[in-house]
Amino acid sequence: MIEKEKAAQQTTNSSNQEVKDGYEQHFKVISPGRMVAKRFFRSKLSIAGLYMIVFVFLFSFVGPLIVDATWGYEELEVFKVERIADMVSTADFKGPDGKTYTYYDKSQTLVYFKAPPSAEHWLGTDTSGFDILTRLMYGGRISLTISFIVIFLETIIGVILGGLAGYFGKWVDQLIMRIVDIFACLPGLPVLLVLSATISSIESIPAEHRIYYMMAFLTLMGWTGVARIVRGQILMLREQEYMLAAETTGISPMHKIFRHLVPNTMPQLIVSATLGLGGVILYESTLSYLGLGVPFPRAAWGSMIALADPSKGQEILANYPNMWVPAGVLIVVTVLGFSFIGDGLRDAFDPRMKR
Amino acid sequence: MGLLDKWKNIKETEVEPGIDHTMYLTLKEERRISRENSRIIKQFEREKNRKNVPEEEYLTQMRDPNNVVEFDNLHTYFFTDVGTVKSVNGVTFDIPQGKVVGVVGESGCGKSVTSLSLMQLVQAPQGQIVAGSIRYQSRDGKCYEITKMPKDRMLKVRGKEIAMIFQEPMTSLNPVFKIGEQMDEVVLLHEEGATPKAARERSLEMLNLVGIADPQKVYNNYPHELSGGMRQRVMIAMALSCTPRLIIADEPTTALDVTIQAQILELLRDVKNKINGSIMLITHDLGVIAEMADYVVVMYAGRIIEKGTVREIFHNPKHPYTIGLMRSKPSGKTKDNRLYSIKGQVPNPINMPNHCYFYNRCDRAIGICAEEYPEMIQFTDTHSAACHLCRNGGFMDTNSTKEQR
Amino acid sequence: MENAYVNNNYNDDILIVRNLKKYYPLSKISIGKKRSYVKAVDDVSFSIKRGTTMGLVGESGCGKTTVGRTILRLHDVTDGQVIFDGMDLAKIPPRKLRKLRPQMQMIFQDPYSSLSPRLPIGEIIGEAVKEHNIVPKSEYRSYILKVMHDCGLQPHYYYRYPHEFSGGQRQRISIARAVALKPKFIICDEPLSALDVSIQAQIINLMKDLQEQYGYTYLFISHDLSVVEYLSDTIGVMYLGSMVEMGEKKQIFDNPMHPYTKALLSAVPVSDPDVKMNRIILKGDIPSPVNPPSGCKFRTRCPYATKVCAEVAPKLKEYESGHKVACHLYSQD
Ligand SMILES: Nc1ncnc2c1ncn2[C@@H]1O[C@H](COP(=O)(O)OP(=O)(O)OP(=O)(O)O)[C@@H](O)[C@H]1O
Ligand SMILES: Nc1ncnc2c1ncn2[C@@H]1O[C@H](COP(=O)(O)OP(=O)(O)OP(=O)(O)O)[C@@H](O)[C@H]1O
Ligand code: SF4
Ligand code: SF4
Ligand SMILES: [Mg+2]
């Protein structure tokens, strides 16, 4: 009854109003924010990705606080866990009968490091007696921070240069794209290795500062991809009719680039950024693994895996998986998580996406 | 009231900017809708995906053997995130053999969805035919119930016996294949024993028939290299290349100028006459309807509000909406005064009122209009309308409406 | 139409187009051949009086949109002159041109692709208003809302995105964007083709109201001749890049002279099932704009074509006051 009255009222109200909006009567819609969330959560993978990343972040940034509060130690606390380890040495010798005999010598020693998982040290301790779980947390802090900062810088540089190149075309495009070409045709890893090695060898740079240089290098190597994506998209979008429309209204080129064009490259940017995050973590790991990244007493996931370097002996690789497998798992989880989220976000932020 | 006066009358408070008056669904409502949708959709999809359906299940009898298609109380709903959109809500009409049936109505009233239902092309899974039947008399004399027909069987009918000219040419042409490849494929698929060479000839001939300037060139073009009008003509050529028994033309000439339009309409009529086929013609252009159609169906908000022969509809429209439509069209006579326009907009398709859907825009509404939905009232064998004003055989005085405004 | 504003400046042409040419180079150039062009607009001249509407009709693909876009300098002009409000647009440097842009606006053919998908409506309409300081900052928001209201858009659409709207509503957004800049001249490129009849009527009324109120000048491009007849004061008929006939509305509709105009007018469907029209059906090859026929471009389809038509291109000549036609049937000297 109330509805009918309302409708009747509306009709009378509208008689002098040319255009009346009938759509709005008893019409409920999903709020824009919720729509984004709905599109994001529609895909099971993006939910999984979200869980993974939330886990990794809590682990790296909240974990250390908890450890500190409950057990009261930090990253560089050395634990001497005494345990008795068997030491078996073998040797061959030739017996007087001409046969070869193997000689076993079994003795026992007291070791303090490389403790196996236990109630106090869930993942055990490493070769220096640091608690592995705690180190994983601090390592995560560094790895995640580096990758976020690098990606952020990369995207900004890439968007600005790619945007200018795509929009202005002609010599601007030529110039920027040739620079991009130069950077892109450098082989990434070798160059990074050389640069990192150079940095490490320069005495005047303190070891803690190396990480900043590394971030700068990673950014320098990475922005070209973003610039290419943005330029390509903009070249395509520039021909769209709404850009002609923007041209007719006479707004300034900067407005056109950064309000009309760049937002429309968002889907590609999000995907490339999330994939890039994973990539940077992997690069960082590689460098750390090769001893060129984060310097020793501080942990990074890559340097933790590096402990298992087979060139330094098979022992850790074979006998102490607790020292390197967790770091590997975390890297995989983070990289996968970011790319799942990237896919989800791309779909979620596309306002045209219905399903 | 002049525009300036109107401007002055709007006070800041009236158009308070920051406030969005839209009502948003609560999280609970949203969840309930999703849950219900997935339940219903699952049920329908299970029914649809059965294998090896025996033919008896979808064989049926036509009400009138002269009809090619009979829509009977068709309901096609879309189960969307914000609720159920009743796009087609009880539509009943026939397409007789050898005739042209024109369908007109407000944008969004369900014209395209009606035709897509007939083709079994409603966007699944959210779009489902929930009730009613569509009977189709095939070339071999059998009558099929389209709503129950299995998908693989439908493939044989679609394209070959029923051809559709889609509303948006760009979305129905594949951008990565050349026009020629796409056209040849249609011919090869539906015509038994067609050789690639014959198919090519047929395609070129069809392109020529729809008035394309340089068929050879267009044959080798990609869809994006053509102008809007050319794409539309390619679609038409494609649809007609298999001499279908029923042509569904969904706004076939919107992007064309009148001379090409005339040519296309002529072509449609030719194809139809040659094989005594039928046409379902959906368009906004009343001129095209007047010229082509034998019967006219006027739809509003998912229902038929008036149907009849073309003369009945044009000379003696009964429903206020139809009358409004007829008067909205500019013509030489209305020269200097303002055009008549039906004020307001269609009610929201999700929460349809239970009274006449046209009530909020109707300038002749009476008390009962706000209470119940009007029945279809029959005037002649062919002419009927759904309006309370037409009840008890009381014919509405159409002239008095014209005096208003 | 006869309001004070128009009368004051009746002899004043707001837009003069002289010998406008626009050729698009074909992308594929085969070696050894001369580079070929699509002659989208080939030597078109006309002028529009302040406060009036000129209708532009013609076959699809004959270059109507291109005329509109080259006038606004959205595309480079191959040759010719466009004089807007006494200024030669080709000679204005880009920066100045940008300042001038608000005065001439365009409503685009396709309401779907001409709105930025990621900007809210308020922003689409208001962006340039802000940039060009059309109204003082303090009045900005209320001004945009007024414009939206005028164009039949609800105030709370302000924060919504284009994809949430139907074709008709988008078209109104497009109109609001043009109108908000207080232009003198608007090019309407088939603003109604995507709309159904009742919304068409609303928009036609809106355009007429705006013209009466503010003395806008329109160049109205459309396929729908009944709308053109209703809105226009003068009409130009184009065929394959050239203007073939031009004149007052009455002259064109009551006394079409060019064979193409005759065919065009005879093809308009009439909303009456009992009126059977004797349509002039055009036969013959439809020429392509890359290789237009010699002489008169219409000769491949013209029922009256003679020998001279193939040899000499007819010039646009005034036949009676204001009524120009390019055809050898009428004396060409
Ligand atoms: N895939 C879909 N999902 C949800 N709703 C849909 C879908 N397709 C159509 N609809 C709804 O169904 C209704 C009828 O749409 P339909 O396309 O049949 O309109 P129409 O009469 O053809 O309009 P037009 O003249 O603009 O083509 C509309 O309200 C539309 O929003
Ligand atoms: N960017 C372009 N590059 C090359 N050719 C073009 C371009 N734009 C238009 N053309 C060609 O120019 C000619 C005129 O096109 P235009 O869009 O002006 O036609 P129109 O009269 O607006 O047609 P319609 O009524 O179909 O919109 C067409 O042959 C078209 O193929
Ligand atoms: S039933 Fe009433 S409201 Fe509906 S169209 Fe008829 S008169 Fe108008
Ligand atoms: S000039 Fe000749 S071919 Fe051209 S329109 Fe006139 S009569 Fe026809
Ligand atoms: Mg449709």
Ligand SMILES: [Mg+2]
């Ligand atoms: Mg055009």
